[in-house]
Structure formats: structure tokens, C-alpha cells
Amino acid sequence: MTAAETPVRRWLRATGAVFMKDWRSELRTRYAISALVMFVITTISIILFALGGEGASPEVLSGMLWVVIFFAAMSGLARTFVMEEERGTAMMLQLTAAPSAVFAGKLLFNLVLGAGLTVLTVVLYLFFISGFTVQTYSIFLATITLGSIGLAAASTIIAAIIARANTKGTLYPVLSFPILLPLLMTVISATRLAADGMPFSEAFGEFQILISYIVVVVTTSILLFEYIWKD
Amino acid sequence: MELRISARGLRMAFNRRTIFAGIDFSVGHGETLLVAGRNGSGKSTLVKILCGLLTPTGGKVEMTGKKPLDVHARRGQIGLVAPYLQVYDEFSAMENMRLTMALRGLLSDDGAHRSLLERLALDVRRSDPVRGFSSGMKQRLKYALALSHRPSVLVLDEPMANLDTDGMAIVRTIMEEQHEKGILVVATNDPSDVTAVHTRVDLNDRR
Numbered sequence: 001m002t003a004a005e006t007p008v009r010r011w012l013r014a015t016g017a018v019f020m021k022d023w024r025s026e027l028r029t030r031y032a033i034s035a036l037v038m039f040v041i042t043t044i045s046i047i048l049f050a051l052g053g054e055g056a057s058p059e060v061l062s063g064m065l066w067v068v069i070f071f072a073a074m075s076g077l078a079r080t081f082v083m084e085e086e087r088g089t090a091m092m093l094q095l096t097a098a099p100s101a102v103f104a105g106k107l108l109f110n111l112v113l114g115a116g117l118t119v120l121t122v123v124l125y126l127f128f129i130s131g132f133t134v135q136t137y138s139i140f141l142a143t144i145t146l147g148s149i150g151l152a153a154a155s156t157i158i159a160a161i162i163a164r165a166n167t168k169g170t171l172y173p174v175l176s177f178p179i180l181l182p183l184l185m186t187v188i189s190a191t192r193l194a195a196d197g198m199p200f201s202e203a204f205g206e207f208q209i210l211i212s213y214i215v216v217v218v219t220t221s222i223l224l225f226e227y228i229w230k231d
Numbered sequence: 232m233e234l235r236i237s238a239r240g241l242r243m244a245f246n247r248r249t250i251f252a253g254i255d256f257s258v259g260h261g262e263t264l265l266v267a268g269r270n271g272s273g274k275s276t277l278v279k280i281l282c283g284l285l286t287p288t289g290g291k292v293e294m295t296g297k298k299p300l301d302v303h304a305r306r307g308q309i310g311l312v313a314p315y316l317q318v319y320d321e322f323s324a325m326e327n328m329r330l331t332m333a334l335r336g337l338l339s340d341d342g343a344h345r346s347l348l349e350r351l352a353l354d355v356r357r358s359d360p361v362r363g364f365s366s367g368m369k370q371r372l373k374y375a376l377a378l379s380h381r382p383s384v385l386v387l388d389e390p391m392a393n394l395d396t397d398g399m400a401i402v403r404t405i406m407e408e409q410h411e412k413g414i415l416v417v418a419t420n421d422p423s424d425v426t427a428v429h430t431r432v433d434l435n436d437r438r
Contacts, residue, residue, distance in 0.1 A: 020333075
């Protein structure tokens, strides 16, 4: 460490270290990526078989898109904290890194993973589900961007909470459902507007809710994380 | 900066079961604190409290330099070796060293890391994933990680666990050197592991 280094620089280095550690670890073990990819492929295949050759309304198909993204996120994004607890490395992180740097690094990792998950799901969904067409791409792109940020932010703090519990598998969906419900209802509504070909201005209300949701979740998480993170 | 660690009226209870109570001590630069006690007497719990990883039910621990340090600053001064502290076993020894430094917000010095690993007889395996290490090699790596940021306080919980005679000799030298660098805290079942004890906390029957 040089004398000129500021606390902000050290914090950024620690945050980057948490992110890169998770990323390298994921590339070597592929725990989350494998779970996410398999879940998305399986779920879209089941939807295809269930629909058969018959179409469904844009409302139903918009909802199903987010059902796939939601459950895939549940199976993958929680691993970031659960793995630390299961492997016993959480204490090493607690001892070495500032709690805010741990949260920021994990959030960054989940944002990247969540964005990848959303892109994969949307591409496969648009390609295979023939009844689902997007007419207003500006609404659709803004929705999937804000939706995946909100999903990653909420999943990160929920994962931090459940990683401490003995009943992780049960607690995650129970805890995440009420927290993610406002997000899911809003993204489904905005996706339906995009499928119906509504002008961008029609979705302003949904975007305001999504941005407010992200700000509230991230702010609350930053304030609470230190208490969740310590034993 | 010369540090002093003080504890006053420390009490710890889990689910209303008191592990220990009435613990007081003060230890300064160049001194050794020995935490002794039977299995289950709370040695590791006391170590975690000292490191800021657990909050005591009652009393408090203070680390003071020029002024009292908060819990984050306290952790920055500590190097911990303990059986419950795990390393990232998908990474190599060198990657673990770099990672630990970066997590602390510090710049890595590969030369310094290599000489530490060399001292702990791990240099030839520095690029191998840790999952292939024996438990003794992992214990040596924990020493390298604990010493990498030149801590003022070295905290050792069961310092000789899993080590062979060569490893034990290295650890005894590390403990002796720590007297020059700062404070040494050792929690052990076997007090003969430690020489030159200045302050002893016996956790047997401290409920």
C-alpha cells in the first residue's frame, strides 16, 4: 500500500476483488451458470410442449417470460452467498473485506450473471415461442434492463439473509416472493405494453415504479447488509 | 503504532447458555496472551470476539493505538490462523495470497508472497489449486495468508493443528518473531505450544 492511496481506492480494490473472485470461481466450477442455463432450456422446452401448436395471448406469454426469468434467477443468483457459507469461506471474507465492499462486489457479480440470464432467456423465448412478438422494442429493452437490475439487487440481499439460515432451500422462495412481487407485476405489465405495441410514453408509470424499486432495494440493502453479514 | 488489546467483563452466551463470563485482560506490544481451556470452554468464541467476528453478549473488547480502533480497523490489524477459517480451494496458493491482499484493499507484492510461501515450504506448489493440498499444507497456507499484510496482532487458534514437526518448528519461529512485531494471541488445548506467556486467560469453569 502506498501512502497516497485513499480509502475510496482501497474500497474499490476490495470490491473488484470480491467480483473477480466470484467470477473466476464461477468460471472454474460453473455452479451457477450450469444451473441457470439448464433451468432456462428446460423451462422453455416445457412451455413449448405445453403450448403445442396453439397460441396464447400476449398477456399470458409476457407473464411466462418473467416466470422463467424469476425461477432461473432463484436457482442461480442465491449461490453467491450460499457458497461462501457452505464452503466455510464467509469468515475469511468477514475478516478481510469491508462489508460494503462484499455487498457491492456480490451485487456486481449478480448484475452480470442476471444480465446474461435475461439475455439468454429473451433470445431463446423470442426464437422458440412463436406467439410472442415484441412491437415496441424501446419499452421491451428498458423493461428487461430495469427488471434484471431489480432482480439481481433483490436476489443479492435475500441471498445474504438466507445464507445464514439452516433451511436455505425453503427460505429463499418464501422470502423472495413477497419482496419480488411488486417487481414482477410491474415488469409483466410493461412487457405486455411492449407486446401490444404501445408508445414508449405509455410505460412511464411502470418505469418509475421499477426505478423506485431498485433505489429502495439497493439503499435498504446497503444500510442493512452490515447487520446481516456479521454473526 | 503500538497497540494494546483490553477486555472488560466479557460474557458470551448462546441460547441462554453461558459459555464464559467475567473475562478481563490487557495485553500490549511484545506480549503474548494465552487462552487456555478444555474443548467447548469457549476458546474459539473468545478468539472470534477478539477478531471482531462475533459480538459478545456482555462487556467489551477494545484495541487502541493512538486512539481506539473500530471493528473494521481492528480486523485490518489482525492476522488469524484458525481451523474454521477456510481458504478458497479452487484457487492456487498464490491466487489466495493476492486475493486476501486485494480484499483488504492492499496492493499485492508477488516477491513478498513468494518468500512467505518459500518460508512455509509451499513455494514449489504455489501455482497448484489448494484443493490438492493436504490438511497440513492448508494450515501452512493459512499462516502465509495471516502474515501477508504484516499484522500487528497475530491470533492463532490451535496453532499446531495438522502440522508435522517441520511445520511446528516454523510456527514456533513465527511466534517468537511476533514478539518484535506486536501482539501474539494463542488459543490452545496444549499450553506447552507457547513459551513466554505474559497474560493467561483460563476458560475452564468461567461460567
